[in-house]
Structures are given as structure tokens and as C-alpha cells.
Amino acid sequence: MTRHSRQRDAVYENLCSRFDHPTAEDIYLSLKKEIPDISLATVYRNLALLENEGKIARISCDGTARYDANFSLHAHFVCKICGRVTDIESSGQNLIAEYSEKFEGTIMSQSLIFGGICPECKKIK
Amino acid sequence: MTRHSRQRDAVYENLCSRFDHPTAEDIYLSLKKEIPDISLATVYRNLALLENEGKIARISCDGTARYDANFSLHAHFVCKICGRVTDIESSGQNLIAEYSEKFEGTIMSQSLIFGGICPECKKIK
DNA sequence: CTCCTAACCGATAATAATTATCATTAACAT
DNA sequence: ATGTTAATGATAATTATTATCGGTTAGGAG
Numbered sequence: 001m002t003r004h005s006r007q008r009d010a011v012y013e014n015l016c017s018r019f020d021h022p023t024a025e026d027i028y029l030s031l032k033k034e035i036p037d038i039s040l041a042t043v044y045r046n047l048a049l050l051e052n053e054g055k056i057a058r059i060s061c062d063g064t065a066r067y068d069a070n071f072s073l074h075a076h077f078v079c080k081i082c083g084r085v086t087d088i089e090s091s092g093q094n095l096i097a098e099y100s101e102k103f104e105g106t107i108m109s110q111s112l113i114f115g116g117i118c119p120e121c122k123k124i125k
Numbered sequence: 126m127t128r129h130s131r132q133r134d135a136v137y138e139n140l141c142s143r144f145d146h147p148t149a150e151d152i153y154l155s156l157k158k159e160i161p162d163i164s165l166a167t168v169y170r171n172l173a174l175l176e177n178e179g180k181i182a183r184i185s186c187d188g189t190a191r192y193d194a195n196f197s198l199h200a201h202f203v204c205k206i207c208g209r210v211t212d213i214e215s216s217g218q219n220l221i222a223e224y225s226e227k228f229e230g231t232i233m234s235q236s237l238i239f240g241g242i243c244p245e246c247k248k249i250k
Numbered sequence: 251c252t253c254c255t256a257a258c259c260g261a262t263a264a265t266a267a268t269t270a271t272c273a274t275t276a277a278c279a280t
Numbered sequence: 281a282t283g284t285t286a287a288t289g290a291t292a293a294t295t296a297t298t299a300t301c302g303g304t305t306a307g308g309a310g
Contacts, residue, residue, distance in 0.1 A: 001285085001286070002286080003286055003287070004277065004278090005277080005286085005287060005288080007287080007288070008287085023267090024267085025267085037289070038288090039288065039290065039291095040268095040289095041268090041269080041270090041288080041289070041290080041291085042287080042288060044267095044268065044269075045269090045287080045288085046287095048268095048269095060186055060187055060188070060238075061185055061236075062185060063185075063190070063266090063297080064266085064268095065188070065268085075224065077228070077230065077232070079230070080233070088224060088228060089227045089228070090224075091223065091224075095237065095239075096239065098216065099200065099213060099214075099215075099216075099239060102214045103202070103213060103214065104247070105202070105204070105241055105242050105243045105244045105246075105247050106241045106247060107202070107239045107240070107241040108205070108240055108241035109240040109241065110237070110238070110239050110240075111186075111236075111237070111238045111239075112220065112237050112238075113185075113235070113236045113237075113238075114220075114221065114232045114234065114235050115234040115235075115236070116230055116231045116232040116233035116234065117230050117231045117233070119228075119230045121230075122230055126257070127257080128256090128257055128258070128305085128306050129307085130258060130259080132258080133258085148296090149297080150296085162259095162260070163259090163260080164259070164260040164261065164262095165297095166260070166261080166262085166297090166298085166299090167258080167260070169296090169298075170298090171258095173298095188267085188268080188295090188296080189295085189296065189297095190296085190297085251310105252309105252310090253309085253310080254308090254309080254310100255305105255306105255307100255308095255309105256305100256306095256307105257304105257305085257306080257307105258304080258305075258306085259302105259303080259304065259305085260302100260303090260304095261301095262299100262300085262301095263298105263299080263300075263301100264298080264299070264300085265296100265297080265298070265299085266295100266296085266297080266298090267294100267295080267296080268293100268295075269292105269293080269294070269295090270291100270292080270293065270294085271291085271292075271293085272289105272290095272291095272292100273288105273289100273290095274287105274288080274289085274290105275286105275287080275288070275289095276285100276287075277284100277285090277286080277287085278283105278284095278285100279282105279283095279284090280281105280282085280283085280284100
């Protein structure tokens with residue numbers, strides 16, 4: 001029986017409105033402007049809840065968890081210089097179908113992450 | 126000037142000999158049998174060092190870091206029931222080349238991770 | 251072979267990320 | 281309006297990882 005809450009809506013809206021694949025703390029800091037007394041624990045709780053509901057996705061690309069509300073088939077790029085995580089243009093190929101053919105288990109999700117140097121950091125150096 | 130050490134060799138050998146993509150603690154527990162007074166910090170130190178030397182790879186698939194000494198182009202599968210991380214048969218396609226075409230930065234590594242239910246857990250349920 | 255020095259070690263303290271606890275608040279069915 | 285209980289804020293606890301530090305040792309210079 002999951003109820004409605006201002007904080008949960010805010011977490012979800014915040015994530016939907018941004019494209020920088022924020023960490024729990026990023027979202028917490030951003031939400032403090034509109035809900036000054038929101039707790040970091042609440043952000044964690046709601047991220048976990050929304051993930052279980054299948055409304056958002058967790059991205060494991062480095063030590064700390066990042067989140068994404070975009071469920072279109074796309075890949076991520078992590079810059080090893082600045083640490084930013086960005087979307088990277090995808091051919092949109094469905095790797096799940098391809099890999100499922102020879103696999104006895106059930107594949108339900110895919111995560112394709114590239115690492116390297118982003119366009120911005122490449123210019124600087 | 127990196128020197129030789131029994132502990133570092135042991136960490137590397139241990140990782141090479143197994144295919145379960147262990148965490149630092151997994152390796153630590155395993156090594157205690159042959160080197161009873163090895164320190165967990167030493168395992169972490171040497172994993173970081175070996176990764177920097179490019180001899181092993183870190184896998185970010187869940188919260189805790191896992192390691193792999195296999196550098197052949199392959200994908201991973203994470204079971205959401207038992208948590209095991211296994212290799213999954215790959216077509217061996219080089220996604221880096223494909224994605225580099227439309228990307229302004231420099232792609233240096235790829236990580237393809239699938240999630241779902243592994244063959245063993247599928248049987249049980 | 252012995253000496254020197256810096257890399258490495260084990261033990262453990264410190265930090266960072268996340269989760270658990272608990273008293274209070276608020277959503278919402280009755 | 282009231283009762284039930286999920287959700288919250290504050291914070292303690294836990295987990296994973298990194299930093300510190302005094303002692304040890306690999307391995308090159310003499």
C-alpha cells in the first residue's frame with residue numbers, strides 16, 4: 001500500500017527534469033531548495049522504492065550509485081578525467097534479444113557503459 | 126619503481142585462477158589460507174595497483190567493486206536473485222568502434238552488463 | 251655480501267556511501 | 281473527525297574503501 005508523498009513526487013520529478021545522472025546526494029542538495037527540511041534518508045528511501053517500482057533505473061558505473069529516469073534504450077559514457085556521466089548516442093540495437101539466444105537464464109535488463117575522455121576534457125588537454 | 130611482493134603476486138594469481146569475479150573481501154578470505162596474516166588493506170592496495178598497471182579490470186555492477194583478470198572481449202551477467210556475476214557468451218562484437226564513430230570524445234573501454242535470473246535460480250523457482 | 255632507501259606490509263583509524271532505527275507526522279479509508 | 285499505518289526527519293549503525301603510521305623487506309649501490 002504505497003501512499004502518496006510530496007517528497008517522493010519531488011524526487012521523481014527532480015530526476016525526470018535532469019540529464020546528468022545524479023547521485024542520491026546530488027538530488028538531495030537540489031531538492032533542499034524547494035523542501036528545505038527534506039532528509040537525505042528520504043531521498044535514499046524513495047530512490048530505492050522508485051527503482052523497485054520500475055520507474056527509475058540505477059546506474060552502476062563507479063563506486064556511488066547514480067540514477068536515471070530515461071528508459072529508452074541508450075548507453076552511457078563515463079569520463080575518467082572529470083567523472084561526468086553522459087548519454088551517448090546509440091544505434092538502439094537490442095542486445096538483450098541477441099544475448100538471450102544462447103543463454104539459459106532470463107535477461108531482463110542491459111547496461112552498456114563506455115569509459116574514456118569526454119569531448120570537453122579532450123579539448124582542455 | 127614497483128617492487129615484487131609475495132602478497133601482490135598472490136592477489137594476482139588468485140584472481141587469475143578464479144572466474145567468479147570476486148570482491149576484495151572474497152580474495153582476502155581466499156588468500157588467508159596460504160598467507161594467514163595478510164591484511165585486507167594489502168588486498169585493496171594491490172588490486173588498485175594492478176588495475177592501474179592494466180593487469181586486471183574492475184567491474185562495477187552493483188554497490189561493491191568486483192575484479193576480473195580476463196581481458197578478452199566479453200559481457201557479464203548479474204543474477205538479481207543470488208547476486209552471482211558470471212561471464213555470458215558474447216558475439217565478441219567491438220562496440221567501441223561502432224560508438225566511436227558518432228562520438229567526439231575518446232572511448233577507451235566498454236562494459237556490457239546484463240541483469241536477470243540465472244539458469245540455476247530459474248530452475249529452483 | 252652488506253648497507254641503504256624507498257616501496258611494501260599489517261594493523262587500525264578515518265572517511266564515504268548507504269541502510270536501519272525510532273519517535274513523530276500525515277495520507278487516506280471509514 | 282478519527283484511527284491506522286506508511287512515510288518522514290534526525291541520527292545511529294553498518295559497509296566498503298582509503299589514509300595513516302611504525303615496522304619490514306626487496307633489490308640496487310658500493
